Amino acid sequence: MKKILVLLLIVSGCMESSTGIVEVVRDQSGGETTILDRTSQAFTAPASNLNDAELEQHLSGDLEFESVFVTAPSPLNPGLGPTFNHTACNGCHISNGRGATVVGEDLLRSQMLVRVSLSDESGMIPADGGPIPVPGMGLQIQDHAVFGETPEAKITLNWIESSGEYPDGTTYTLRQPDLDIRLPDGSALPKNIRTSLRQPPPVFGLGLFEAVSESTILENSDPDDRDGDGISGRPNYVWSTERKEKVLGRFSWKANVYDLLEQTGGAYNSDMGVTNPIANNDDAGNPMDGPPEISRQRVEDATFYAQTLAVPAPFNIDAQERGRKLFVKMDCAKCHTESMTSDDSHPIEALRNQTFFAYTDLLLHDMGPGLADGRRDYEASGNEWRTAPLWGLGLTQTVAPFTSGFLHDGRARTIEEAILWHGGESKKSRENFKNLSKADRQSLLDFLQSL
Ligand code: HEC
Ligand code: HEC
Ligand SMILES: [Ca+2]
Ligand SMILES: [Ca+2]
Ligand SMILES: [Ca+2]
Numbered sequence: 001m002k003k004i005l006v007l008l009l010i011v012s013g014c015m016e017s018s019t020g021i022v023e024v025v026r027d028q029s030g031g032e033t034t035i036l037d038r039t040s041q042a043f044t045a046p047a048s049n050l051n052d053a054e055l056e057q058h059l060s061g062d063l064e065f066e067s068v069f070v071t072a073p074s075p076l077n078p079g080l081g082p083t084f085n086h087t088a089c090n091g092c093h094i095s096n097g098r099g100a101t102v103v104g105e106d107l108l109r110s111q112m113l114v115r116v117s118l119s120d121e122s123g124m125i126p127a128d129g130g131p132i133p134v135p136g137m138g139l140q141i142q143d144h145a146v147f148g149e150t151p152e153a154k155i156t157l158n159w160i161e162s163s164g165e166y167p168d169g170t171t172y173t174l175r176q177p178d179l180d181i182r183l184p185d186g187s188a189l190p191k192n193i194r195t196s197l198r199q200p201p202p203v204f205g206l207g208l209f210e211a212v213s214e215s216t217i218l219e220n221s222d223p224d225d226r227d228g229d230g231i232s233g234r235p236n237y238v239w240s241t242e243r244k245e246k247v248l249g250r251f252s253w254k255a256n257v258y259d260l261l262e263q264t265g266g267a268y269n270s271d272m273g274v275t276n277p278i279a280n281n282d283d284a285g286n287p288m289d290g291p292p293e294i295s296r297q298r299v300e301d302a303t304f305y306a307q308t309l310a311v312p313a314p315f316n317i318d319a320q321e322r323g324r325k326l327f328v329k330m331d332c333a334k335c336h337t338e339s340m341t342s343d344d345s346h347p348i349e350a351l352r353n354q355t356f357f358a359y360t361d362l363l364l365h366d367m368g369p370g371l372a373d374g375r376r377d378y379e380a381s382g383n384e385w386r387t388a389p390l391w392g393l394g395l396t397q398t399v400a401p402f403t404s405g406f407l408h409d410g411r412a413r414t415i416e417e418a419i420l421w422h423g424g425e426s427k428k429s430r431e432n433f434k435n436l437s438k439a440d441r442q443s444l445l446d447f448l449q450s451l
Contacts, residue, residue, distance in 0.1 A: 027318075029391050029451070030205050030311025031342075031354030042312040042395050043096035043204045049350045050308055061305025064298055065089045065096075069272050071146045072293075079293030082149040082282070083142035084273040085113055089302065092200040092271065096309060097396060099200035100403030101157070101410035112410065113271065114141045114155055114179065115196040117375055122192060128239035129246065130256075131377050134193055138283040140270050141181070141195075153189065156180040157197070159411070164420070166434050166441075174420060176370075176411050194382070196373035198253055199410035202392055202399075207307030209250050209362060210259055211342035211351040217248065220337055220361040231334050231425045233363035236386075238378045241278065249378065250362050253408040255386040256377040264303040268294065307348060311356065312392055315450045323447025326440055330432040335387040335425070337361040359390035359451070368423020371407065383424060394449040415448050416441075 028034045033047035046058045068088045072078035086092050092099045092111040099111025117131035117139055118124065124132050133139050137152055145151045159175040166172070177197050181189040189195065221233045238249035240258040251257035257266065265278025275281070275288050277296040282288055317324075327333060336359040344352045364384040374382035385408060393415060396404050405412055412418035422430040433441065 025339075025355060026357055027313055028355075029313055029357045030208060031356045033205070033208070033308075033310050033350060033354065033356075034313050035310040036313050037310075038312060038315055038395060038398070040095060040399050040401075043202055043309065043392065043399055045310040045312075047207075047308045047310045047350050051349070054308060054348065054350060057301060057304045058308045061301040061303070061308075064302035065093075065305050069274055079272075079274040081144075081146035081273040083145045083152055085140075085142055085144060085271045086111065087272065089267065093203050094200075094400045094403075096204055097202045097392075097399035098404040098410070100400060101199060101405045111200055112157065113198045113200075114143075114181065115139060115198060115375065115377075116141055116189075117194050117377075119192050119194055120376060129237075129378055130239055131194075131375065133285045136284050137193075138270075138281075138285050140283055142270075142273065142283065146273075150184050153184070154182045156182075166438075168438060170438060172416070172420060174411075174417055175413070177409050194373070194375035196375040197409040199405065199408060201253065201388075202396075203306045204309035205311040205356070205358060205389070205391060206251070206260055206309075207346070207348060207351045208311075208340075208342055208354055208356050208358070210307065211346035211348075211354070212340050212362075213343040213345070214248050216340055216343070217250075217362050221363050229331075229334065230428055231331070231365070233335065233361055233365060233387075234379065234384070236364055236377070236379045253385055253388075254377045254380040255362060255364060256380060260306050261300065261303045264306065265299050268299060268302075304348075308350065311358075312395060314357075314391075315394065317447075317450050320443075320447040320450045323443040323445070323450075326436065326444045327447055330436075330444070331429040333359075334429075335361055335363070335365055336390055337387075357391060360387040363387060365426065366424035367421075368425075368427060370421055370423045373408075390448060390451050393451045415445055 032049040035045045035048050037045060046055055067077045069077045069080040071080055116134050118134055131139060141153050143151050143153055143155050158178045160178050161173050161175045163173045221235055223232055223234045225232045236249040236255040237246045238256050238258055240247045247258050249255040249258055251263045257263045265276050268274040268276050269279035270283045274293045276292045276294045276299050278299050280288055280292055338359055339355055339357045341355045342351055346352055364380050364386055366383045367385050372383040376382055406418035419433050
């Protein structure tokens with residue numbers, strides 16, 4: 001079937017107007033980076049269009065991503081801590097997918113992070129416009145420490161369940177996190193500190209997000225909702241430590257990070273306590289004395305790895321046309337923009353001029369009070385989140401069985417629960433979903449599961 005469509009296109013020479021072409025390309029979810037793999041290793045393959053030199057750097061980066069850091073002095077990977085969240089990138093991004101959300105345990109077992117800041121009412125907004133660091137704690141709680149040092153806090157995660165009903169009488173249960181955060185002296189975190197629980201997102205395909213031009217992203221934004229459909233979509237503008245100016249943010253759950261280099265340098269510094277030329281403080285905001293603990297090259301190699309991971313192709317997506325049409329009809333695609341095309345300027349050749357299907361506009365949306373964390377991050381309000389990409393969604397629990405959840409804090413145990421949490425700008429879309437027949441809801445879920 002597909003071959004016939006391709007032939008027809010060659011004959012007709014018409015790429016845009018044929019409806020057939022969309023099906024053919026949709027299989028190539030990551031453009032030419034795409035691989036065919038639906039196993040637990042599906043997020044770990046190098047992009048299939050890398051040249052030899054690129055492949056070599058990718059493999060060096062793979063080693064960096066797996067490097068386990070230890071307390072100095074040590075011949076290999078010293079520099080962990082003094083406080084930290086985990087010891088390796090892939091300790092949190094399990095097989096390059098999400099972390100796990102374990103109940104009750106301290107968060108090292110669950111790979112989750114808690115971001116913190118002071119409430120804006122305290123009026124000390126930093127010159128770069130970012131969130132206000134908590135004195136002595138910075139912007140993130142490190143709940144582990146090397147021997148002889150004290151973790152910043154002890155965090156316990158529990159879930160609160162609630163139940164609801166579809167108009168057709170089918171019932172469901174949802175859960176939301178309830179954090180208990182204790183300072184070393186046993187006292188609770190002061191009330192003026194905003195907290196935000198974050199699950200590690202998957203790390204494949206992200207180079208393509210870097211390779212999209214700013215104007216491509218801004219095309220989909222509608223900050224004042226001029227077309228009156230209740231959906232806005234706002235860019236986040238964040239401080240770039242490398243460029244030393246405010247730039248469009250694309251990474252992390254609030255699009256509050258500029259690029260993958262700054263994301264990676266920040267992760268070494270804040271998540272592992274490993275200072276480096278990109279980020280060099282103890283996450284209480286204090287610049288560290290002494291030379292960085294790892295070289296710029298090592299940070300660049302780990303970055304390159306995340307930039308050049310392959311995107312797994314969807315499974316038999318042609319059979320999910322009914323669900324895909326419902327996805328569009330329910331207005332899901334108004335935020336989960338089906339495809340984008342990168343331009344020709346990214347330094348990595350394999351990422352240039354690729355049309356890919358990530359199902360995100362990379363913009364911020366108000367998702368309502370149910371999902372709100374109340375913690376501003378640059379332009380992102382306490383209600384706003386970056387539209388989560390949906391590629392690879394159906395592989396989530398293949399890659400990390402029984403453990404991973406959906407949404408920024410992993411609260412949704414299933415894709416269905418994730419949809420039911422949609423509020424704010426996406427409330428109408430959620431209601432559309434709830435009002436579908438059971439069979440139609442299943443078709444939509446089957447489509448998402450095929451991604
Ligand atoms: C303690 C767990 C943990 C460790 C260790 C960790 N990460 Fe993450 N990572 C996260 C979390 C949580 C987020 C989401 C952060 C947010 O939204 O604020 C994230 C976000 C990311 C993103 C952005 C993904 C996206 O969709 O925008 C990338 C890329 C990334 N991490 C790469 C790395 C690399 C490279 C390392 C090692 C140097 C690393 N991470 C170490 C937990 C971790
Ligand atoms: C107004 C914009 C908007 C609309 C409309 C919308 N979404 Fe979302 N979606 C988001 C945002 C933003 C997130 C991330 C929210 C979070 O993590 O708290 C998200 C997250 C998700 C997730 C979880 C993804 C993950 O990686 O954990 C799924 C699944 C999803 N959406 C499916 C849908 C479906 C299906 C529809 C239509 C019924 C829909 N969305 C409509 C903005 C939207
Ligand atoms: Ca250190
Ligand atoms: Ca801290
Ligand atoms: Ca609009």
